[in-house]
Every structure is written in structure tokens, then in C-alpha cells.
Amino acid sequence: xxxxxxxxxxxxxGTVRVSGAKxxxxxxxxxxxxxxxxxxxxNVPHCQDVLTLTEILAGLGIGFEFSGSRxxxxxxxxxxxxxxxxxxxxxxxxxxxxxxxxARVGRAEVPLPGGCSIGTRPVDFHMRGFAALGAEVTIEHxxxxxxxxxxxxxxxxxxxxxxxGTTINLMMAATxxxxxxxxxxxxxxxxxxxxxxxLNLMGAKVRGxxxxxxxxxxxxxxxxxQYPIIPxxxxxxxxxxxxxxxxxxxLAHGLIPEHFQALLTKLTEAGAETLVEPDGVRVRAAGDxxxxxxxxxxxxxxxxxxxxxxxxxxxxxxxxxxxxxTIYDSRFGYVEELRRLGAEMRVDGDTVHIxxxxxxxxxPVEARDIRAGAAVVIAGLAATGVTEITNLENIDRGYEGLVxxxxxxxxxxxxxxxxxxxxxxxxxxxx
Numbered sequence: 001x002x003x004x005x006x007x008x009x010x011x012x013x014g015t016v017r018v019s020g021a022k023x024x025x026x027x028x029x030x031x032x033x034x035x036x037x038x039x040x041x042x043n044v045p046h047c048q049d050v051l052t053l054t055e056i057l058a059g060l061g062i063g064f065e066f067s068g069s070r071x072x073x074x075x076x077x078x079x080x081x082x083x084x085x086x087x088x089x090x091x092x093x094x095x096x097x098x099x100x101x102x103a104r105v106g107r108a109e110v111p112l113p114g115g116c117s118i119g120t121r122p123v124d125f126h127m128r129g130f131a132a133l134g135a136e137v138t139i140e141h142x143x144x145x146x147x148x149x150x151x152x153x154x155x156x157x158x159x160x161x162x163x164x165g166t167t168i169n170l171m172m173a174a175t176x177x178x179x180x181x182x183x184x185x186x187x188x189x190x191x192x193x194x195x196x197x198x199l200n201l202m203g204a205k206v207r208g209x210x211x212x213x214x215x216x217x218x219x220x221x222x223x224x225x226q227y228p229i230i231p232x233x234x235x236x237x238x239x240x241x242x243x244x245x246x247x248x249x250x251l252a253h254g255l256i257p258e259h260f261q262a263l264l265t266k267l268t269e270a271g272a273e274t275l276v277e278p279d280g281v282r283v284r285a286a287g288d289x290x291x292x293x294x295x296x297x298x299x300x301x302x303x304x305x306x307x308x309x310x311x312x313x314x315x316x317x318x319x320x321x322x323x324x325x326t327i328y329d330s331r332f333g334y335v336e337e338l339r340r341l342g343a344e345m346r347v348d349g350d351t352v353h354i355x356x357x358x359x360x361x362x363x364p365v366e367a368r369d370i371r372a373g374a375a376v377v378i379a380g381l382a383a384t385g386v387t388e389i390t391n392l393e394n395i396d397r398g399y400e401g402l403v404x405x406x407x408x409x410x411x412x413x414x415x416x417x418x419x420x421x422x423x424x425x426x427x428x429x430x431x
Contacts, residue, residue: 002415003417004377006389007362012248016408020229021191022045025044026096029050029054031172034100039202039226041228046069052094054071061080062077062078103152103174130173132156133173152174153178154218157184167183168195175219176221177218183215184213198225237260242378245379245381247287251277252280270289270290272285290319292317312375315360316382319355334376343360365380370394370398
């Protein structure tokens with residue numbers, strides 16, 4: 001078992017390059033498989049979720065070739081309609097296989113997905129949308145089985161909770177439908193826009209992405225395309241929070257500031273200095289931080305994925321902060337871990353109350369999920385003493401080269417294996 005060891009209390013300073021967006025990459029890799037052709041994607045991060053998705057789709061007959069951050073997707077052959085069950089159980093985005101298979105071959109048998117344990121995220125939204133497009137959908141033995149008896153037909157569909165995954169899956173499934181599909185209450189996240197831009201390069205006709213109404217006019221065929229993935233707004237926000245939490249000076253390079261304006265507003269409110277520069281966003285913090293109140297919300301509101309990292313920062317802000325979680329119903333797994341470091345936190349329903357402390361102290365903790373992993377990293381960097389983090393597979397799922405990037409900012413961070421404890425030698429008793 002591996003661990004990350006952080007010796008905290010050192011201000012981070014310098015420039016960090018932001019990788020391509022994980023969540024965009026997952027959607028666009030799936031979208032590239034809609035066409036029986038070859039696509040080239042640039043700026044694809046080497047995080048575990050991306051690698052797992054390529055394994056899942058390889059099980060359908062798709063070919064992949066990585067060269068640095070360039071990914072070649074060869075989708076000329078699809079010979080299977082059921083992706084591997086064990087891999088799909090690892091991540092929620094595996095359900096994108098359903099949308100691409102229904103659009104590509106009209107049938108799909110996809111395992112119900114797994115992923116982070118952060119609350120109820122039902123795929124019945126997706127299935128209702130597939131049914132609205134004309135699919136016959138059933139659940140059998142842990143699989144969603146869906147088939148279009150005839151070509152999918154355009155429809156109007158209200159996307160519950162402005163679900164990002166549902167919006168993207170239905171965009172893909174509707175690209176080759178007969179007629180026009182209108183998605184109302186669609187998600188407006190940058191990853192949805194990124195996917196729509198790529199689909200249009202493939203020959204799709206998608207309009208309105210970035211608003212709450214997306215219109216997809218079905219086409220008979222799609223083709224391959226070349227496209228650069230947008231920068232990862234959650235990764236960028238994580239490193240900016242690392243800089244502020246350690247009272248440092250960090251420039252996140254290669255990002256789109258508008259994608260996390262809500263975070264920058266809250267950092268300024270807390271007393272940090274935020275500067276939008278030509279080559280990125282810079283944050284500086286020297287003195288005490290102030291408590292702030294935050295409600296997570298769909299884009300352009302405060303991103304739920306930045307809730308745990310922000311909570312780690314606020315453990316050392318003066319006063320009592322609150323974060324109300326409106327997207328997921330169980331996003332508080334990080335709280336117990338931050339308490340191990342000395343944080344004062346209380347969960348009341350959908351809200352965590354954080355009373356700032358003068359100092360955090362290092363302790364053994366674990367990464368409960370992807371963003372909870374980011375939270376314990378931030379807290380460990382700000383704490384005095386040594387913090388040891390285990391369950392690193394969750395951090396690896398969402399962050400490319402995290403240890404190396406933090407070391408580049410001056411963080412005292414190492415990664416290594418934990419040697420198994422030696423079993424005591426049993427000496428037979430002589431009778």
C-alpha cells in the first residue's frame with residue numbers, strides 16, 4: 001500500500017501547470033467513439049479515471065494510443081455492447097458507454113456504475129431520457145439493457161437536477177436520432193460545452209450548450225475530429241487553495257478564469273489576493289483569513305467538487321464558516337479525516353459548520369474520495385508536523401502528477417510504499 005507523506009507548515013510558491021479537464025476528457029473520449037473513424041484528442045490527463053475509461057471502452061472494441069497528453073481514439077470497430085462489469089463498478093462515467101452504444105449500434109447492456117460514495121446519483125435520469133428517445137429500457141441483474149427497436153426519435157426532455165452526466169449522455173444518444181431533441185434544464189457546466197463543441201466538429205448539430213436549453217438536430221453519420229481538451233477547473237482551484245491555505249503565492253498556469261469565478265470571489269471575501277494575469281491566475285495570502293459562507297450550486301455557482309478542498313482551507317479562517325451542500329446528499333466523508341488533524345467541524349443536515357483553529361497538526365488520514373483526498377492534502381500542507389495519507393487510488397483517479405506538482409511549488413511531499421508489518425515469529429511450545 002502506498003502513502004503520501006507531507007511535512008507541512010511551508011508556504012507554497014511558484015507556478016503550476018494545469019492539466020486537461022478530467023470530466024471533459026471522460027465525456028469527449030466517449031463521444032469520439034460515436035463515429036466509425038479515428039479522432040485525436042489533445043491535453044488529455046493521465047489520471048486513473050481516464051485510464052479506466054479507456055480500458056472499459058477497449059472492451060467494446062475501441063483502440064487507444066497515448067503519446068504524452070495526446071490520445072488517438074480508433075473507433076472504427078465496435079464488436080461488443082456490454083462493457084466489463086468489474087471496471088464499470090469503479091467509476092460513474094462508465095455509464096457514458098450507454099449513450100454512445102445506443103447512438104452507434106442501437107443497443108446497450110451496461111452495468112450500473114460505481115464511483116465515489118458521495119450520495120445518491122441515480123442513473124434513472126439517464127434511462128428516462130433514453131426511453132424518451134424511443135428506447136426500450138429494463139434493469140436486469142445489475143445491468144441496464146436498452147434497445148432502439150427502430151431509429152431513435154427526437155424528443156423534448158426535462159433534465160432533472162440539471163444533471164451533467166444525463167445532459168452529456170442524452171446529447172450523445174440524440175446526435176443520430178431522427179428529428180430534433182430539446183433538452184430543457186440542461187447542465188451549463190464548461191464540460192458540457194466542451195463536449196458539444198467536439199460533437200459539432202464531428203458533424204453533429206448541437207446548439208445552446210452553456211444555456212439551460214440544448215437543441216440537437218439528428219444527423220445520419222458522424223466522423224472523426226481533432227480537439228484539445230479544456231483545462232481542469234477543479235484541479236486549478238485545488239492548487240490555488242493549496243497556495244492560500246499555506247499563506248503562499250501560487251500562479252496556476254494554463255486555465256480559464258471564468259470557469260471558477262465563484263471560487264475566486266470567495267477567496268477574495270476570505271481575505272486572499274486574487275490576480276487574473278495573462279498567463280493564469282495568481283493567489284497570495286499572508287495574514288489571517290476570514291470565515292465565509294458558501295452554498296454549492298450548478299455552474300456558474302460554486303462547484304460541489306471544490307467543497308471539500310475549500311473546507312480544508314476554512315479550518316484555519318477566523319470565525320465560523322458554513323458550506324451548504326445542495327448537489328450531493330453525502331459529501332461529508334472528509335470531515336472525520338480533517339478532525340484527525342485538529343479541525344473543529346460539525347455537520348448539521350446538508351451543512352458543515354467550520355470553526356477556524358489556530359493550528360492544524362499532522363496525523364495519519366485517508367482519502368475517502370477524490371475531492372476528500374484533495375482536502376486532506378491541503379490540510380496536511382497547512383498543518384505543522386507530518387501527515388500520512390493512504391487510500392491514494394482516490395487521489396489518483398482525479399489528479400495527474402499531484403506529488404510532483406506540489407514539490408515544484410516547494411512542498412515537502414513524498415510518495416512511497418508502506419512496508420507490511422512483520423508477523424511475530426511463533427515458537428512451538430515444548431510440552
